[in-house]
Amino acid sequence: GENVEQHPSTLSVQEGDSAVIKCTYSDSASNYFPWYKQELGKRPQLIIDIRSNVGEKKDQRIAVTLNKTAKHFSLHITETQPEDSAVYFCAAVLIQGAQKLVFGQGTRLTINP
Amino acid sequence: DSGVTQTPKHLITATGQRVTLRCSPRSGDLSVYWYQQSLDQGLQFLIQYYNGEERAKGNILERFSAQQFPDLHSELNLSSLELGDSALYFCASSVVGITGNEQFFGPGTRLTVL
Numbered sequence: 001g002e003n004v005e006q007h008p009s010t011l012s013v014q015e016g017d018s019a020v021i022k023c024t025y026s027d028s029a030s031n032y033f034p035w036y037k038q039e040l041g042k043r044p045q046l047i048i049d050i051r052s053n054v055g056e057k058k059d060q061r062i063a064v065t066l067n068k069t070a071k072h073f074s075l076h077i078t079e080t081q082p083e084d085s086a087v088y089f090c091a092a093v094l095i096q097g098a099q100k101l102v103f104g105q106g107t108r109l110t111i112n113p
Numbered sequence: 114d115s116g117v118t119q120t121p122k123h124l125i126t127a128t129g130q131r132v133t134l135r136c137s138p139r140s141g142d143l144s145v146y147w148y149q150q151s152l153d154q155g156l157q158f159l160i161q162y163y164n165g166e167e168r169a170k171g172n173i174l175e176r177f178s179a180q181q182f183p184d185l186h187s188e189l190n191l192s193s194l195e196l197g198d199s200a201l202y203f204c205a206s207s208v209v210g211i212t213g214n215e216q217f218f219g220p221g222t223r224l225t226v227l
Contacts (some may be wrong), residue, residue, distance in 0.1 A: 046217075102158065105155045106156075
């Protein structure tokens with residue numbers, strides 16, 4: 001089955017700097033890669049996603065890149081702000097399959113003022 | 114607010130007991146997923162139902178079971194509870210189709226087993 005590895009487990013950056021979180025997946029058939037943000041004690045919320053027919057997607061300060069050959073994808077947050085502090089989870093799924101999300105272990109991002 | 118509701122919000126019980134967690138998906142969503150999130154752990158997929166039928170199973174213990182009813186709400190039953198079952202249990206729902214699979218998560222049920 002699918003296995004997703006996420007790095008780093010913790011990340012601390014200065015406000016205004018960029019943050020990058022990386023994930024690798026094992027099942028080459030996976031074709032949908034969402035990123036979720038989870039604030040303490042709250043539900044995971046989708047912040048951006050990418051499908052396997054696209055190499056990069058941007059939404060304001062957030063971007064995701066996908067390298068299908070290497071089976072890895074990354075989340076990029078630019079001009080970080082204190083409200084970006086949270087735990088971020090990547091996931092991989094095969095849309096045509098059971099569609100169960102396989103999550104990475106999570107990255108605790110801290111933005112230092 | 115994602116449109117997914119879960120009850121109860123908090124649940125405190127003792128080892129050996131049985132509890133039922135309830136989830137109502139977003140209007141129109143046929144698929145319901147259950148996830149377990151232990152302290153400082155990631156999200157572990159437990160089970161998925163689609164339109165009343167079990168679709169996929171993950172790391173779900175035999176002591177746990179679930180079902181989805183005709184009105185599409187779902188219940189997760191946890192029995193013979195152990196201390197290690199203490200966790201946040203999330204339900205998510207989605208429209209299953211070829212165009213995508215955004216899963217909308219409920220607020221979770223925090224289960225504490227004493």
